[in-house]
Amino acid sequence: MSRVCFFISSVLLLVNISLGQDLNTTHGFQDRHMRLAGGPSPNEGRVEVYHDGQWGTVCDDEWDIYDAHVVCQYLNFSEATSALDGATYGEGTGPIWLDDVKCRGDESDLSLCESAGWGNGNCGHGEDAGVICKPVSDPWSNSSLENPTTHHAVNHGTALPELLGALFDSGHDCDLQIAVRVDGDKADSICVHRLILSLDSVLNGSLADLHIDVTSNCSHYVASFVRYLYTRQINITSSSLQCIHGMASDWGLKQLQEETGKLYSWVLPQDPTFQTQLSLYEYSVRVANEAMQRACLRYLAWNFEALVLSPAWTSSVPLGTVEALLSRSDLVVPSESYVLDAVESWEAARGGASATEDRFDLLKHVRFPMIPAEDLYRLQSPRYQAGRLLGFQFSALRFGELLGELVAQRKACTTPRIYTGKPWSFTFDSEEAQDYRRRKFFFRNETRHDTLDGSFSTPVYGDVSWSTELAFQNKDCTRRELCVSAKLVQSDDCKQTEVAKRFVFENKLVLSCAGRYVFHVEDFNSRGKAVVPDIWWSAYPCNSRSHVHQVVVRPKYIIALNGTEEQQE
Known part of the structure; x- marks a missing residue:
């Protein structure tokens, strides 16, 4: 034990000497180094850049959240929460090194972003840019989705984490063996220090028979997990998340278990093959x-279209997952016909309907009344007869008779999903939206437009006309440049008809990340407005500048039951 103490004391002495040397250093900044100045706390302030032997500032022209992310991540914060202009933290001194900065958000420093170049600009210090970074106490770290090796650093250490990690790595004076069983067979053991583990109240009472049971795909992460017992720090990737969570659960490490559970939303968008999800x-x-089930299933539902197009749909999705997805109304799909095609392709991969329908009937989850009549007409197989009849009935009955059917049958099959195809949705042009977000105007056919809007109609017992508008600065937004605000309203003449009065709408704003995956779905309120107050607090992360914005109409029928009103989707 004395040797262990001597080892730790020796390393402490070495570190203290090194720290003392660093504190006495007053120069030696590297070119392109950044810092925050003038702020009330370390995570916010005026952005200053070191170049050519001198500190200078950055102009706020074109300054936005993506530029702020680069600064904050350079300074070892997880991300930015605000990009500020107008010398919010006071005017700086010296040169204004950068102007017209346009970052993607994943650059390692501002010099790698598009800009006017070092010292080129037309700004005064009254336009010095600033940032607010997410405080270090927040558990989320930098997570660029473009890099599959990205890790999330979990740090629960309170003292000497680096020193204890070095002690574990060295193996000096270890006096306790942890047996490692892979797929049920003992494969190895890890030598640890009884004193270190006994400091944990959860582990202290069970040091006699320590073992770790893992599958072969998790065996690579056992050493990292045991090292966490020393340092309370661990790097977690999409590949290791499930393994680390499982070991934390087995060992009763609640803090690590909860932390890894929070990371599910972070890793879900990282695998386009859907195997990880x-x-x-x-x-x-x-x-x-x-x-975890809710987070995973919601992501799969929102990205159902991409899932069906992936090889995983016909090779890796089990029946239970298929049924769980098909029962949901938040499937984001072009149409209900797409859902039927997905069912047929899944069944075909397992020998066709005749080979599967004795065990289950997935057609009961298809909402035939939501399929257009022209598509129903093309369904000639006898197995579709009941669904076709229900669909044709829904399309052909007069509205009063249909309400009677809804009251009598109360069928969930009349519930629409989130249909992103025509005529139920409108998609804003992504290039126009990106220009409008940055400049507050855009050009279409060489004509300048100061609002990003559109119109369309939906066939709900007679056309219902809609007008929609997209904005990126709005009084409902909590931070400048960070929010998306959309309006979707009916034309006044549609609201006055008796048929229209039998409907309410639960409309949606669907946001896709660079057209690759849906990362957020927001409800429109009763006033026809949907606001995502901070794009970085979305349901799933998106580190791309390019977002696709779709508004989707979802009608609900108001039916009378025993003199009261009830809404039937």
Whole structure:
């Protein structure tokens, strides 16, 4: 034990000497180094850049949240929460090194972003840019989705984490063995220090028979997990998340278990093959973690179209997951016909309908009344007869008779999903939206437009006309440049008809990340407005500048039951 103490004391002495040397250093800044100045706390202030032997500032022209992210991540904060202009933290001194900065958000420093170049600009210090970074106490770290090796750094250490990590790595004077069993067979053991583990109240009472049971795909992460017991720090990737969570659960490490559970939303968009998402969902079902199940299933539902197009749909999605998805009304799909095609392709991969329908009937989850009559007409197989009849009935009945049917049958099959195809949605042009977000205007056919708007109609027992508008600065937004605000309203003449009075609408704003995956769905309120107050607090992360914005109409029928009103989707 004395040797252990001597080892720690020696390393402490070495570190203290090194720290003392660093504190006495007053120069030696590297070119392009950045710092924050003038702020009330370390995570906010005026952005200053070191170049050519001198500190200078950055002009706020074109300054936005993506530029702020680069600054904050350079300074080891997870991300920015605000990009500020107008010398919010006071006017700086010296040169204004950068102007017209346009970052993607994943650059390592501002010099790698598009700009006017060093010292080129037309600004005064009254336009010095500033940022507010997410405080270090927040658990989220930098997570660029473009890099599959991105890790999330979990740090629960309170003292000597680096020193204890070095002690574990060295293996000096270890006096306790942890058996490692891979796929049920003992494969190895890890030598640890009884004193270190005994400091944990959860582990102290069970040091006699320590073992770790993992599958072969998790065996690579055992050493990192044990090292966490020393340092309370661990780097987690999309590949290791499930393994680390499982080991934390087995060992009763609640803090690590909760932290890894929070990371599910972070890793879900990282795998375009959907293998990770499906594996995490199956794991969450196996360990009965309802929060993880909801996060995984919602992502799969919002990205159902991409899932069906992936090889995983016909090779890796089990029946239970298919049924869980088909039962949801938040499937984001072009149409209900797409859902039927997905069912047929899944069944075909398993030998066709005749080979599967004895065990289950997925057609009961298809909402035939939501399929257009022309598509129903093309369904000639006898197995579609009941669904076709229900769909034709829904399309052909007069509205009064249809209400009677809805009251009598109360069928969930009349509930629409989130249909992004025509005529139920309107998609804003992504290039126009990006120009409008940055400049507050855009050009279409060489004509300048100061509002980003559009119009369309939906066939709800007679056309209902809609007008919609997209904005990026609005009085409802909590921070400048960070929010998306959309309006979607009916024309006044549509609201006055008796048929229209039998409907309400639960409309949606669907946001896609660079057209690759849906990362957020927001409800429109009763006034026809949907606001995402901070794009970085969305349901799933998106580190791209390019967003696709779609507004989707979802009608609900108001039916009378025993003299009261009820809404039937």
